[in-house]
Amino acid sequence: MWWDENLLALFKRNLQSTITYWSVFFSFGLCIAFLGPTLLDLRCQTHSSLQDITWVFFSQQFCLLVGSTLGGTFKKSLKLCLFILFISSLTISLVFAIIPFCKHVGVLALVMAVAGLAMGNIDTISNMQLVKIYQQDSAVFLQVLHFFVGFGALLSPLIADPFLSDTNCIQSNTTLNGSSNLEHIRNSIVPHHPGNVSHYVLPLEGQVLTNVSYAFWIMAAINLPVPIAVFVLMYQKGMVSGCDRRHGSLLSADELAMETQKETEMNDEKKPETEEEHSHEQGNGVHLLCCQNKKNWNAPCTFFAIHVCSAVILFMTDGLVGEYSGFIYSYAVDEPLSLAHKTAGYLPSLFWACITLGRLISIPVSYKVPPRSMLFINLIGMAATFMFLLLSQNSVPGLFIGTAFLGLFLSSVFPSMLAYTEDMLNYKGCATTVLVTAAGMGEMILQILVGTVIQTQGSYSFLVCGVSLSILALSLFVVLLVFDNLHPRGLEGKTPNLGSDPDWYQQ
Structure with a gap:
């Protein structure tokens, strides 16, 4: 199966x-x-x-x-x-x-x-x-x-x-x-x-x-x-x-047995979870407070370092998506390539089509390959593709090939990073807000910064910025791997995956 x-x-x-x-x-x-x-x-x-x-x-x-x-x-x-x-x-x-x-x-x-x-x-x-x-x-x-x-x-x-x-x-x-x-x-x-x-x-x-x-x-x-x-x-x-419809009464015998087992397991852990949730409610909406756990106080630096590294990596990778899709046309119609407007117009479409294709391919791949390995492959491929684009800057076929591969490698970075970060932090769900916000900031801010560099330094700097950011993202990922090894993982975040939005989860 x-x-x-x-x-x-x-x-x-x-x-x-x-x-x-x-x-x-x-x-x-x-x-x-x-x-x-x-x-x-x-x-x-x-x-x-x-x-x-x-x-x-x-x-x-x-x-x-x-x-x-x-x-x-x-x-x-x-x-x-x-x-x-x-x-x-x-x-x-x-x-x-x-x-x-x-x-x-x-x-x-x-x-x-x-x-x-x-x-x-x-x-x-x-x-x-x-x-x-x-x-x-x-x-x-x-x-x-x-x-x-x-x-x-x-x-x-x-x-x-x-x-x-x-x-x-x-x-x-x-x-x-x-x-x-x-x-x-x-x-x-x-x-x-x-x-x-x-x-x-x-x-x-x-x-x-x-x-x-x-x-x-x-x-x-x-x-x-x-x-x-x-x-x-x-x-x-x-x-x-006015429509109180609970699916609990409609459970099959097997599902009812699962629910019974689930309630037993949850009761064993009820007291620490209740205390933890109570402390979270005192946070008044401060997102990082929801991840604080008494067992993590022995390594507070790694806890925050994981958030920072993951957020900065997504800041750069999502920023590269926005930067490349936004400026690839202007780069292609400028010297030395000087492509026709109609031909250059295919490049952003090719880039987004390959991102969508890459996400489709990543669905079965991610079931067999852990997020950490997928991220390593993606970031290595992203840096190598930008180097290839820089070395073949005078080649039109090289530009189209590089654009396709860049879309494929960038496609699954965000979901893989989100899954990997939440795994390191025991699936508290609070890292999601930090990562989503950082990715959005990168897409907005890097377009402004790279656009300013291109206007002052010329179109050649477009690929130089891509190489620099991709290498920096790969370097930060290596640092993230170090923090992953140093960060202690408590057992409280590794409860059995019992599924289906149980009542205790809705509270």
Whole structure:
């Protein structure tokens, strides 16, 4: 059998919850990738300049970071987590439906800020719940989770593409002057770095001709089953007011025996867990306090060092994803390669397609290969690929090959790091908030820093930054391995994996 029987039984008991969390992450991916391709049409809709409309990226990303942090405060209650997921996924559908009616860039930025809060909550809560359910078996389920965000991010630009304007969507006397390089401008737009489009001047006044509204309404409809699925899960667990539906009375004889065994095992550990949870409640939402354990006071440095190393590695690797996808087009059309605009436009699509493919491949691989080994392979491959790109900087085939391999190696870094870190910290679930927030910060900040370096030092520095960051991430991972060996692991975090959101977990 490909899966062992215990894991398969655990998955079956958590089937509805798991699929629901996966589907919610599809909403996250659907919302995170549509803004880039549709930005020029949204510029026309809001009659704003390119510099102004690119700040919509910032409002979304900043509030995503805020939402990621806030999502960690809901981990004590499963009912509250599911309610937040329901509101967040429903908000994304509402955002898609409202965007076509935003006629001012400030209103659009506010709407995208609300979407960012919803996305941040989804990011943290979905990762955290899967880690809590599957614990030492969470790696493969996290890989599937992040495949769904990649699938959503791949789908939304495909939905939007038929509705994008082929010519400047604001018709004026200067329209023809800006229409010839419209596709080039669209590919050159980089989130969080508006300076790279400052030399393009497009008309602000005139008749708006765009059909992009239909793309948003289609995405709103596609996303609508997700909040419905979350609501159904809440109903099945008796969390809907007036609908007390407990599945405990419907258990089969085998499941009832498992529940009885589970209650016995939990009673043996009830006292220390109750005391620990009580101390956690005194933390007033401070995330790192929830990981503090009396048995870890003998090595407080390793406890915090693991958080810091893991967070900084994800800061750099997720930052590299944003940096590479944002600047690879500009690098390709510049000297020495000087690719045609249409040819260079395939590079970001190839990169994201390989990330999605890599996450799909990582699902079966992560079942056989532990997260630590996967991370080592990914980081080694990432550094080697950047070195290959640097050495073959004058080769067009080398650029396409390197882009494909980089997407494959970067694809599974985040879920593997999350599973590995939670394993080191005995699956308390609190590291998830730190890692999700650090990854989001890296994607936003590194684009600004690398973009500034490219503007001052030239396109060659694009690959130099990639080599430097990848080697630094690999070096920090070696340091993380040392802290892993030094950090004591108590038995309290290694309770048997009994599955299926038990009542004690909901408290």
